[in-house]
Amino acid sequence: MPMRKVMKGNEAAAWAAKLAKPKVVAAFPITPSTLVPEKISEFVADGEMDAEFIKVESEHSAISACVGASAAGVRAFTATASQGLALMHEVLFIAAGMRLPIVMAIGNRSLSAPINIWNDWQDTISERDTGWMQFYAENNQEALDLILIAFKVAEDERVLLPAMVGFDAFILTHTVEPVEIPDQEVVDEFLGEYVPKHAYFDPAKPITQGALGFPAHYMEARFTVWEAMENARQVIAEAFDEFEKKFGRRYHMIEEYKTDDAEIILLTMGSLAGTLKEFIDKKREEGLKIGAAKMTVYRPFPIEEFRALAKKAKVLAILEKDISFGIGGAVFADAGRALVNEKEKPILLDFIIGLGGRDVTFENLEDVVEISKKALDGEKVEEVNWIGLRKEIL
């Protein structure tokens, strides 16, 4: 029987790692790394988890150790956040290019300066082009489930790409919620054992990994990463189906909430989706045709699902906790890319919200709706809207 426990997001991620049975967990024990490795080190010390726990001297080393472990042919896991993820940046490309199915839990946090340890998505958004798949969890249960799904997809032979699972710092990492911990046997059935076919360490069959790729080969090697990411769409859909069969919980690339007759749809990722659903209920009572959507998978970008969503709305407002300086929201830019050649498209609005752990209140969301209504009425609105900005101190 699945066990129900009240736990923090950090612990949920650690439980997911325990259930996935990685052979190597490498982590740098400091705040940005979140408390996930701390809990895992407990599991290992108590003999509940049969993994090599490597304490390293930086996140750069943590991911490097994972690359080494994965290249040797075992399941590898790590967790980090914020500046720690930024320090891994260089190695993230290597993990993807070598097609190593490493899974990493990220307590989504802002980046310095100023120093800030609270929630936004700037850390993972900044790594969107590394070739890692990206999942975003709405709650602690999703943090656990998506890590299991991430392993399943990453290790599929059609994909073989690393994956990061983001769950909002503090909002999820440090608050408690009831979480269902699946049975080990069912997880074992779902994931199976990782049997490496392309990357392994075998003295009897020496191979070279991470070799030099001359101009004659580099482009083809990168194309295989692109191809794998395209394959991931199908594999993720299959994994969601199988997850539902085994565990009873359903996931979607883009989850829609009251969108069928909606004129205005608010799209977001992560924990903000929970707030949005409540807000939508309230606005529905007031008679507004409004809906919400949550993007669970950001890389690969769910282009078809997004186009289907966009067809339903007259105004599609994208709320995101990140900023790409000089253009606007990163998710917005991707959304625009997905719609650019569509004949019929909604008005797309770009909202920057909740950076650095600033609370997203219903008042903020009212502002979003006001601007969306204006756009719906044909009024001209700002191209990039910073919501909840304290203009009086600027």
Add this chain to the structure above:
Amino acid sequence: MAENPFKADIEKVQKEYSEKMTTGAIVYIPGSSVVNKTGGWRVFMPKFDKDKCIRCFICYTLCPEPAIYLDEESYPVFDYDYCKGCGICANECPTKAIEMVRETK
């Protein structure tokens, strides 16, 4: 002129590599460092003057690649597929039989 003794092997493996990209660009055939041509980024190349050569083998011994072979008469032969143009041979040659010249096409 003496040829690289591994030439046949090199051509065989190079053919295999150019035909199929592996997952993760992994090299499954050992000894690929021998088959990948590494002379492509050279700026200076050694120019050899046979008349000055005393066949002391110092260039042959010190070439870090090694991209210098000896012909039947024990004169050095430079393999420009692998010579990176480091200039050690020219620097160490006691009779200045090797000169580094700028590479031109």
